[in-house]
Amino acid sequence: MTIKERKKSLKILGKFLSQFRLDGIFKKNDIPDNDIFFDVLKQLVERVQEQNPWFTKDNVLFALHNWGNALEPEKIDRWFAMENFKNDIPSKTVGVIMAGNIPLVGFHDFVSVLASGHRIKAKLSSNDKQLLPLLAKYLIYLNPAYKNRIEFVDDTLTNIDAVIATGSNNTSRYFDYYFGKYPHIIRKNRNSVAVLTGQETPAELSLLADDIMRYFGLGCRNVSKIFVPENYDFNPLFEALLKYKNLIKYQKYANNYDYNKAIYLMSVDEHVRNSLIDNGLVLLKQDHHYASPIGTLFYEYYKNINEVKTIIEHDKEQIQIIVSHSPEIKNAINFGTSQSPELWEYADGINTVAFLNKIDD
Numbered sequence: 508m509t510i511k512e513r514k515k516s517l518k519i520l521g522k523f524l525s526q527f528r529l530d531g532i533f534k535k536n537d538i539p540d541n542d543i544f545f546d547v548l549k550q551l552v553e554r555v556q557e558q559n560p561w562f563t564k565d566n567v568l569f570a571l572h573n574w575g576n577a578l579e580p581e582k583i584d585r586w587f588a589m590e591n592f593k594n595d596i597p598s599k600t601v602g603v604i605m606a607g608n609i610p611l612v613g614f615h616d617f618v619s620v621l622a623s624g625h626r627i628k629a630k631l632s633s634n635d636k637q638l639l640p641l642l643a644k645y646l647i648y649l650n651p652a653y654k655n656r657i658e659f660v661d662d663t664l665t666n667i668d669a670v671i672a673t674g675s676n677n678t679s680r681y682f683d684y685y686f687g688k689y690p691h692i693i694r695k696n697r698n699s700v701a702v703l704t705g706q707e708t709p710a711e712l713s714l715l716a717d718d719i720m721r722y723f724g725l726g727c728r729n730v731s732k733i734f735v736p737e738n739y740d741f742n743p744l745f746e747a748l749l750k751y752k753n754l755i756k757y758q759k760y761a762n763n764y765d766y767n768k769a770i771y772l773m774s775v776d777e778h779v780r781n782s783l784i785d786n787g788l789v790l791l792k793q794d795h796h797y798a799s800p801i802g803t804l805f806y807e808y809y810k811n812i813n814e815v816k817t818i819i820e821h822d823k824e825q826i827q828i829i830v831s832h833s834p835e836i837k838n839a840i841n842f843g844t845s846q847s848p849e850l851w852e853y854a855d856g857i858n859t860v861a862f863l864n865k866i867d868d
Contacts, residue, residue, distance in 0.1 A: 521578025
């Protein structure tokens with residue numbers, strides 16, 4: 508399949524997804540095969556929560572909205588211009604093991620493999636088994652050549668040439684054992700952080716609330732820990748977080764919040780009890796770790812910004828992204844953008860396309 512064909516298919520897919528936005532679902536008239544697939548995806552958006560209670564309609568629409576934006580024609584052209592995509596290559600079969608913590612979390616790997624001209628054999632998480640197969644069917648309908656390039660499997664991956672696997676630190680050892688003989692990308696646990704100066708505007712804190720609370724905080728790009736200066740006033744942040752106050756009415760979130768609150772309050776460690784800050788929606792716990800549980804946000808004080816820079820550099824293998832407006836923090840992204848990566852922003856800082864291009868070498 509030529510580069511021109513791959514780009515064309517992705518642009519149409521992006522146009523199809525652009526109908527599903529956080530502010531509503533709006534059918535367009537100029538999209539190929541829309542009459543066949545639009546209503547099917549619309550119904551799936553409504554009912555996918557039955558299969559995974561964390562996949563609320565808002566969260567699914569947010570994911571579709573983001574990918575519709577990422578697959579805009581000019582962005583696809585830019586991505587293809589940036590990367591060394593090859594024309595008419597001998598396709599390899601890439602096994603992709605996908606996580607299921609947030610809707611379509613494996614979509615970027617899916618797109619990258621197909622854009623690179625390879626075949627994908629995907630093992631989906633049981634938590635996210637409906638959305639991607641439907642989008643794959645849409646691609647196949649657009650271009651039947653994809654029928655021999657997309658496969659979903661429930662059992663062990665076999666007859667593959669390379670592997671991309673995403674999981675926890677524990678499953679990564681399993682992946683290393685079984686797939687170490689193949690060219691591979693194996694991703695472990697990572698979390699995202701924000702570095703605050705105390706000079707953030709209400710608008711910036713509102714965007715930070717999105718970075719923290721979107722997807723119930725389940726994504727590796729969700730901010731799970733904040734670094735704050737000594738004597739930081741948490742009240743403005745708490746006010747910003749309350750835009751998500753309705754989440755506490757969601758039973759699964761409330762159960763996690765209540766459970767963690769009870770654990771912390773019953774802790775034998777007096778420091779844990781005394782450092783706990785609670786606004787009835789999110790628990791703030793002083794902690795040097797990064798992976799905060801659902802309903803909890805870790806925080807850590809710093810005396811000067813260089814202190815934070817040293818910590819981040821030391822722990823960079825545990826950190827997915829950094830959100831901050833401080834010019835002192837290298838490679839930080841803007842508030843409110845953590846859950847909207849572009850095609851050229853790769854998980855763990857590993858260029859997936861560069862890896863895929865080397866399979867033929």
